[in-house]
Every structure is written in structure tokens, then in C-alpha cells.
Amino acid sequence: MELREIVLSLPTDRRMAETFLQSQGLRLEEDVEYTVVAVEGDRVVGTGSLSGKVLKCIAVEPALQGQGIASQILSELVHEAFRRGRDHLFLFTRPENETVFTPMGFSVVERMEKDLVLLENRANGFVQYLVALRNHREEVGVSGSVVVNCNPFTLGHRYLLEYAASRVHTLHVFVVEEDRSVFPTEVRFKLVQEGTQDINNIKLHRGGPYIISSATFPSYFLKEPSEGTRLYGRFDATIFGKRICPVLNITRRFVGEEPYCPVTSIYNQCLYDILPKYGVQVEIIPRLEKGGKAVSASTVRKLLSEGRWRETKDLVPPTTFEFLQSEEARPILDRLKKAPNSRH
Amino acid sequence: MKLRRTMLYVPGNSAAMVKDAHIYRPDTVMFDLEDSVSYREKDAARFLVYQTLRTLDYEGVETAVRINGLDTPYGRDDIEAMVRARPNIIRIPKTEKAQDVTDVETEIERVERKIGLPIGTIKLFAAIETPLGVLNAREIACSSNRLLGIALGAEDLVTSLRTSRSKDGIELHYARSQVLYAARIAGINAIDTVYSNVQDEEGFIAEVRLIKQLGFDGKSVIQPNQIKLVHRVYTPTEEEIHKALRVLAAIREAESKGSGVIALDGRMVDKPIVERARWTIELAKASGVVPEEVKL
Amino acid sequence: MRILHSGTAGTLESSDVMITVERNPEKGLIIELESISEARFGNRIREVITDTLKKLQVQDVKVRVQDRSALDCTIRARLTAAVFRAAGIEKYPWEELE
Numbered sequence: 001m002e003l004r005e006i007v008l009s010l011p012t013d014r015r016m017a018e019t020f021l022q023s024q025g026l027r028l029e030e031d032v033e034y035t036v037v038a039v040e041g042d043r044v045v046g047t048g049s050l051s052g053k054v055l056k057c058i059a060v061e062p063a064l065q066g067q068g069i070a071s072q073i074l075s076e077l078v079h080e081a082f083r084r085g086r087d088h089l090f091l092f093t094r095p096e097n098e099t100v101f102t103p104m105g106f107s108v109v110e111r112m113e114k115d116l117v118l119l120e121n122r123a124n125g126f127v128q129y130l131v132a133l134r135n136h137r138e139e140v141g142v143s144g145s146v147v148v149n150c151n152p153f154t155l156g157h158r159y160l161l162e163y164a165a166s167r168v169h170t171l172h173v174f175v176v177e178e179d180r181s182v183f184p185t186e187v188r189f190k191l192v193q194e195g196t197q198d199i200n201n202i203k204l205h206r207g208g209p210y211i212i213s214s215a216t217f218p219s220y221f222l223k224e225p226s227e228g229t230r231l232y233g234r235f236d237a238t239i240f241g242k243r244i245c246p247v248l249n250i251t252r253r254f255v256g257e258e259p260y261c262p263v264t265s266i267y268n269q270c271l272y273d274i275l276p277k278y279g280v281q282v283e284i285i286p287r288l289e290k291g292g293k294a295v296s297a298s299t300v301r302k303l304l305s306e307g308r309w310r311e312t313k314d315l316v317p318p319t320t321f322e323f324l325q326s327e328e329a330r331p332i333l334d335r336l337k338k339a340p341n342s343r344h
Numbered sequence: 345m346k347l348r349r350t351m352l353y354v355p356g357n358s359a360a361m362v363k364d365a366h367i368y369r370p371d372t373v374m375f376d377l378e379d380s381v382s383y384r385e386k387d388a389a390r391f392l393v394y395q396t397l398r399t400l401d402y403e404g405v406e407t408a409v410r411i412n413g414l415d416t417p418y419g420r421d422d423i424e425a426m427v428r429a430r431p432n433i434i435r436i437p438k439t440e441k442a443q444d445v446t447d448v449e450t451e452i453e454r455v456e457r458k459i460g461l462p463i464g465t466i467k468l469f470a471a472i473e474t475p476l477g478v479l480n481a482r483e484i485a486c487s488s489n490r491l492l493g494i495a496l497g498a499e500d501l502v503t504s505l506r507t508s509r510s511k512d513g514i515e516l517h518y519a520r521s522q523v524l525y526a527a528r529i530a531g532i533n534a535i536d537t538v539y540s541n542v543q544d545e546e547g548f549i550a551e552v553r554l555i556k557q558l559g560f561d562g563k564s565v566i567q568p569n570q571i572k573l574v575h576r577v578y579t580p581t582e583e584e585i586h587k588a589l590r591v592l593a594a595i596r597e598a599e600s601k602g603s604g605v606i607a608l609d610g611r612m613v614d615k616p617i618v619e620r621a622r623w624t625i626e627l628a629k630a631s632g633v634v635p636e637e638v639k640l
Numbered sequence: 641m642r643i644l645h646s647g648t649a650g651t652l653e654s655s656d657v658m659i660t661v662e663r664n665p666e667k668g669l670i671i672e673l674e675s676i677s678e679a680r681f682g683n684r685i686r687e688v689i690t691d692t693l694k695k696l697q698v699q700d701v702k703v704r705v706q707d708r709s710a711l712d713c714t715i716r717a718r719l720t721a722a723v724f725r726a727a728g729i730e731k732y733p734w735e736e737l738e
């Protein structure tokens with residue numbers, strides 16, 4: 001048995017992994033960045049891929065399971081991830097396969113019924129995260145929450161946060177930490193921080209790996225909804241409702257109405273279905289409109305890519321506008337001009 | 345006379361195989377730092393083999409390490425580490441001329457001196473894997489006193505020859521003969537290449553028969569379950585053992601008579617016959633088929 | 641030896657161990673052990689790691705260990721490789737390693 005790297009740009013190579021995964025009822029997901037196959041003679045007997053900090057599309061021929069093929073594949077993927085500077089890794093699997101991975105140092109983050117288990121390569125990663133989060137718990141009054149990406153922070157977001165903050169005593173705002181947006185995580189975080197400084201009851205957090213990340217909700221970062229969107233959406237909602245909300249005493253989650261993006265709209269539906277089970281009310285807030293159109297970050301990105309500054313200024317807070325005109329924003333604007341229709 | 349019917353390749357970065365290889369009782373375990381280890385893992389494999397060789401007892405099984413060539417960034421460190429780890433043998437890959445062996449020997453000697461190991465402790469094997477190496481087999485075989493044998497490596501060779509391995513091995517005929525002749529001239533072992541289709545047991549046995557018939561001392565193997573198959577083919581027949589015992593008895597008689605001439609059935613018994621008889625008896629002992637009454 | 645970034649060596653295969661070494665911003669040594677044999681061999685593994693790091697003259701590091709029942713010599717080998725990778729050193733002081 002030997003491991004071979006798949007040259008993903010080469011269809012004949014790619015097909016080796018695809019064909020094998022199909023035979024196991026799986027598919028090679030479009031966002032994989034690195035794929036290996038285990039080859040015995042000229043036959044593929046296993047495969048696995050890396051996408052961000054998630055190990056995925058892992059399968060070994062059933063007849064050959066238990067011979068260490070999975071651990072060889074996994075070792076190679078972990079090494080590749082480390083080489084790319086990612087050391088906190090995740091993988092989804094079905095509950096019946098959990099025990100394949102637990103002896104290799106992967107621990108359960110959360111299980112969702114019979115469908116899905118999320119594992120991470122840390123013994124207490126999630127627990128440590130929750131312990132740290134607990135320091136921000138507010139015992140008195142109602143605590144609510146919002147999760148935002150803010151790519152970039154617009155008046156729409158500002159309106160949503162202002163409204164949500166007015167409805168609770170404490171509002172926990174989580175900024176999605178996954179760095180897959182045109183505006184880098186640090187910038188997005190900074191713009192939210194600067195744009196909400198005057199709202200006293202907001203507590204701002206980095207979302208970390210357990211809130212809408214490629215680990216908890218990989219489909220969020222794809223342009224089109226896929227069959228996994230609902231499943232992963234439910235999973236993210238479960239983690240949030242079952243584990244994160246109790247720690248912060250959160251009983252409300254506010255979401256912006258989503259007229260445009262089908263993925264976000266499915267996600268909102270998942271939140272609506274699941275969070276009440278854990279005692280968390282979901283409130284969908286209509287979008288702020290300007291000139292008859294909802295203010296959205298995608299509109300702002302489009303305007304920016306076309307260099308329409310005056311219209312941009314109407315849709316973002318002064319703090320964001322100031323940043324957009326700064327030297328630091330240059331490379332971001334250049335990227336936008338090259339790919340004006342990116343999903344995030 | 346040390347038998348080397350089987351030299352088992354062990355990927356140098358596989359912790360499980362490095363620690364367990366000897367339990368399959370090959371004549372030699374050969375830890376590989378070269379082709380089975382990706383360039384990113386060269387350092388890790390080297391440390392693994394180094395630590396394991398220094399710690400574990402291989403229960404009498406001979407140990408060898410295939411190092412990376414001195415023309416790579418890894419060869420020198422491999423030698424530095426492996427001389428200190430003290431396997432019985434260092435195997436040189438892709439040997440093309442006598443100088444290649446001498447260069448490795450110089451490095452080994454330097455380290456032996458540095459750590460106070462008697463010069464010549466570490467023995468050598470040279471692998472011949474290129475057309476030039478095949479043509480220079482004789483000068484390679486005669487290049488060093490440390491050299492215990494030369495081994496054919498056919499995987500790269502057939503590619504250079506613009507062909508591939510076939511079942512009957514016709515493409516290797518010349519190379520095998522050349523390596524064998526060179527080894528016999530130098531008085532060292534000749535070891536055949538691996539058979540990489542591990543599923544094809546029948547084809548494997550046929551090839552072992554072929555190389556034994558050609559005169560090879562043994563074969564490099566990559567699968568533990570190939571070991572017993574080779575050993576079975578190399579088990580001498582009763583008749584061969586009987587012949588060998590007669591030769592050895594004749595020697596003893598000649599010695600007790602103080603006669604310098606050994607004769608059997610009215611013919612002179614010369615050196616190759618004596619050596620072959622000793623080898624046959626070693627094989628018989630290793631295969632567990634030596635008759636009770638023989639005490640050698 | 642100075643640890644510059646994080647370094648990993650080893651595999652998740654049976655009889656092996658995967659070790660990650662990174663700088664500990666605080667003083668001292670932190671060992672995070674995720675072993676199927678934690679209960680039985682945890683102390684022994686910690687001992688081997690502490691001892692090896694001392695020999696390599698490495699301080700103030702965080703070591704993450706995913707053990708799959710590796711032998712002591714395997715742990716030593718993987719840790720050494722991880723440390724050199726983390727220190728960005730490719731010229732090995734073989735004399736000192738003996």
C-alpha cells in the first residue's frame with residue numbers, strides 16, 4: 001500500500017479519488033485543497049482530503065478496514081495541514097465510524113442524533129473554549145446573541161445590532177472568524193468594534209472554530225446551497241443552542257432577514273427549527289432599507305468593485321468608510337475588483 | 345558463512361514495522377531511508393531508525409540500512425547517524441562506479457574514527473540500479489573490503505532501459521548475469537531485486553526459482569509473507585545435503601591424515617566445491633532439515 | 641536550542657506517536673497528552689519527553705502528544721525530529737545527540 005497525492009487540477013488524477021468515493025456513496029467535495037489516495041497495486045483502496053482545517057471525504061474500502069490504512073491517510077492529511085500552518089483540525093463522520101478516529105487522538109466535539117459527529121484533534125479543545133467563554137457570562141437580565149460575518153460592516157449590520165441590543169440587557173456579538181472573506185478576519189472584527197463602540201451593552205467575541213466555521217458549518221462558505229447545507233446548518237445550530245448558549249446564559253438569537261442568499265436563508269430556517277428546543281428564541285429582523293433596497297454587504301462590495309464611492313458612503317457607517325479610504329484597504333479593494341461576485 | 349536468502353525492506357518511517365520487522369525472521373532486515381521515505385520525512389525516518397537500532401534487540405537478525413546517496417542532501421547525515429546506530433550493514437543505493445563505494449567508505453571511516461569504533465566495523469552492500477552500474481558491476485564488486493555483497497535493483501533499471509518488468513524477467517537477463525558474475529569474481533553475495541506484485545505468489549515463486557538457479561544467494565523482499573516462500577525454495581534437497589556432507593567428511597579425513605589434497609570419488613575437491621558444500625549445509629540448518637547425526 | 645515555530649513529527653499509525661512542539665509563551669514545560677494508554681503509561685511518556693527535552697536543551701515549550709502505544713525509543717525519535725523542525729535546524733549536532 002502506498003499513498004499518492006492527487007493532482008487536483010488533473011481530471012484523470014482527480015477521477016481516481018472521485019470514482020472511489022462514489023463507490024462508497026460519497027463524493028469529492030468541491031472545496032478540497034489537498035487529496036491523497038491509498039493505492040494497492042493499481043487499485044485505489046482509500047482516500048482522504050483536506051479543506052481548511054477540516055479533514056474530509058475520508059473513506060477506506062470496507063474489506064480492508066482495520067489494517068491501518070485510515071491512520072496512514074489521516075497522518076498524511078494532518079502533516080499537510082500542519083505544513084500549511086493549521087494545527088487545530090476537525091473532521092465530520094457518522095457516529096458508527098467515531099471509533100475509527102478516537103484512537104488516533106481525535107475527540108468528540110458534539111454529536112447530532114444519528115447523523116453526524118464532529119471530532120477535533122484536541123482532547124479538551126471545545127471544553128477549554130467554553131470555559132474561556134464563561135468569563136463573559138452575564139447573570140443579570142436577558143442575554144441575546146447575534147452572529148455576523150460583516151464583510152464589511154454596513155449600516156445594515158449596525159441597524160441589526162442596535163435593534164437587537166435594545167431588546168436585551170446584554171448582547172453577545174460573535175464575528176465569524178473563518179478567514180475566507182474578502183475582508184480579512186482582523187479587519188472585519190475591527191470595523192464591528194469601531195462601529196458599535198457607542199452601544200454599551202454589546203460584548204464582542206471572535207466566533208472561533210465552533211460558530212459558523214468551516215468546521216461546524218462547511219457549506220456556509222460555498223456559493224450555492226448543496227445537500228449538506230441543511231445538515232451542517234442544523235449541526236451548527238445544535239452546537240450553538242446546546243453548548244454555547246447555556247454557558248453565556250443566552251436565550252435569544254437575532255438574525256437578519258435574508259432575501260438574497262439561499263445558503264443563509266436555509267441556515268436561518270435551521271436556527272428557527274432547532275434553537276427553541278434549547279430554550280433559545282429566534283427573532284428574524286427585517287433588513288434596513290435605503291431607497292427601496294435592503295442594505296447588504298454584497299451590495300457594498302459590488303459598489304466598491306465599481307468604484308462608486310458616493311453610493312458606498314450612504315450604506316456604511318463613517319468608521320467603515322474611513323477604513324475603506326485608507327491605505328490598508330487598498331489590497332482588499334484590488335481583490336474585489338478582480339472578483340466582484342464572491343460569495344463573502 | 346552468513347546466509348542472506350532474504351533481505352526484508354522496511355520503510356524507515358514506519359514505527360510499527362521498524363520495531364517488529366525481525367519477528368518474521370528474514371536473514372537480514374533492511375531499514376530504508378531512501379525511496380520508501382518521502383523527502384519531507386527524511387529527518388524523521390533517520391531519527392526513528394537511529395533510536396530504534398540503538399535501543400532494540402533484533403534477536404540475532406542481521407540489520408542493514410539503505411541510506412540516501414551522497415549526491416543527495418541526506419546522505420551525509422544518514423551516514424553520521426547510522427554509523428552511530430551501528431547496523432551490521434550500510435547499503436549504498438544507485439552505485440555506478442567503484443568511487444561511489446569508496447566515497448561512502450571514507451565517510452563511514454571518518455565517523456568510526458570520531459566515535460572510537462574499530463575501523464571496518466560497519467560492512468557494506470552496494471545496490472546496482474542503473475545501466476552504468478550494471479556495466480561497472482565488476483569494479484564495484486571489487487572496490488572495498490567492507491563489501492559483503494552487491495544487489496540488483498531493477499525498478500529504476502527497467503525504466504532506464506525503456507522497458508518494464510515482465511513475468512519471465514527476460515529484460516533482466518543481462519543485468520542479473522552481470523551482477524552474479526561480478527559477485528562471484530569478488531567472492532561476495534549476489535542478491536536479486538524485489539518482486540513488487542505482492543499479490544502474485546505464483547509469479548514470485550517462479551522468479552525465486554529462476555534466480556536460485558542462476559546462482560543468486562538471495563532476494564530482497566518487501567512483504568513479510570514472501571520470506572517463507574524464498575526460504576522454502578532455498579531449502580536443499582536430501583540429495584544435495586547428502587552430497588555436501590560427503591564433501592565435508594572428505595575434508596575432515598584429509599585434514600586428519602595431514603594431507604593437503606582432498607579427493608572424493610577419485611576426483612580433486614577444489615575451493616568452489618568446498619564453499620558450495622558449506623553453503624548447502626548452512627541452508628539445511630537454517631531450513632531445519634539437517635539430519636540428526638550431523639554435528640558441524 | 642531555540643524553538644522558532646511549531647514543529648510536528650510522527651504519525652497516527654499504531655505503535656507510533658505524533659508530537660507537536662511549540663513555544664510556550666510562559667516559562668516552563670507543558671505536556672498535553674492524548675493517549676489511549678494515558679492511564680497506564682502517562683507518567684512514563686511524560687518522563688521520556690522531559691528527559692529527551694533536557695538532553696536537547698530545550699526549555700519553555702508546549703508539547704502535544706498523540707500516542708498510539710509507541711515505544712520509548714519511538715517517542716524519543718519523534719520528539720527529536722519535532723524539536724529540530726520547530727527550531728528550523730537542519731544541521732544536526734550528532735556528537736551531542738549520542
